[in-house]
Amino acid sequence: MFHLAKGLYANWNRKEQYSILILGLDNAGKTTFLEMLKKEYSKNSKSPDRITPTVGQNVATIPVESSVLKFWDVGGQESLRTLWPEYYRQAHGIIFVIDSADRARLEECCTTLRSVVANEDVEGIPVLMLANKQDRDDRMEVQDIKEVFNKIAEHLGARDSRVLPISALTQDGIKEAAEWILVRLRRNKVNKPPLYK
Numbered sequence: 001m002f003h004l005a006k007g008l009y010a011n012w013n014r015k016e017q018y019s020i021l022i023l024g025l026d027n028a029g030k031t032t033f034l035e036m037l038k039k040e041y042s043k044n045s046k047s048p049d050r051i052t053p054t055v056g057q058n059v060a061t062i063p064v065e066s067s068v069l070k071f072w073d074v075g076g077q078e079s080l081r082t083l084w085p086e087y088y089r090q091a092h093g094i095i096f097v098i099d100s101a102d103r104a105r106l107e108e109c110c111t112t113l114r115s116v117v118a119n120e121d122v123e124g125i126p127v128l129m130l131a132n133k134q135d136r137d138d139r140m141e142v143q144d145i146k147e148v149f150n151k152i153a154e155h156l157g158a159r160d161s162r163v164l165p166i167s168a169l170t171q172d173g174i175k176e177a178a179e180w181i182l183v184r185l186r187r188n189k190v191n192k193p194p195l196y197k
């Protein structure tokens with residue numbers, strides 16, 4: 001009887017777990033964003049001055065509301081982007097981070113995102129674009145970034161997508177980003193069910 005009750009209790013307590021892939025060019029601020037998410041939700045994070053370019057992957061499992069979000073942060077250097085498709089099939093959502101101060105690579109950003117969303121393994125899953133580094137004086141206006149990326153969004157079909165301004169460094173917009181993606185992951189759960197852990 002005790003074991004049955006314990007089993008039922010464990011079942012009721014299982015949480016929905018969604019995997020989110022954090023992509024973007026090198027230096028966009030992906031790892032800083034992830035560390036700040038950890039700071040926001042689990043109070044256990046690395047200080048930004050200890051973050052170095054990612055060569056492998058960083059994984060963090062973060063409780064957000066009644067769900068668990070498992071983030072996969074991979075290196076954005078060109079030579080490492082060939083590894084990204086390995087992660088596509090398991091992803092419930094994509095967060096694509098853009099360096100708002102890097103005008104010179106905005107086009108490269110677009111081409112990269114376009115090739116990501118064209119892959120059939122990520123078909124239908126929500127895509128959140130983060131215009132990061134909004135604290136910098138030399139940033140591009142969010143409206144200008146939106147105009148560029150909305151052109152890509154037109155090819156995303158019925159799936160959810162959005163451009164949100166953030167500053168990973170000052171933690172502005174971090175919570176809004178997590179909340180936006182969670183709502184869309186739940187909305188898409190009939191098409192891409194979460195794991196129950």
Ligand SMILES: Nc1nc2c(ncn2[C@@H]2O[C@H](COP(=O)(O)OP(=O)(O)OP(=O)(O)O)[C@@H](O)[C@H]2O)c(=O)[nH]1
Nearest residue numbers: 026027028029030031032053054076133167168169
């Ligand atoms: N001013 C400013 N700098 C930022 C912000 N976010 C990240 N940075 C800086 O940008 C640089 C790169 O940040 P990372 O988080 O390592 O970038 P990444 O996208 O993980 O880079 P890779 O691992 O090489 O793909 C670091 O010097 C960060 O401190 C931000 O919101 N504002």
Ligand SMILES: [Mg+2]
Nearest residue numbers: 030031053054
């Ligand atoms: Mg990194």
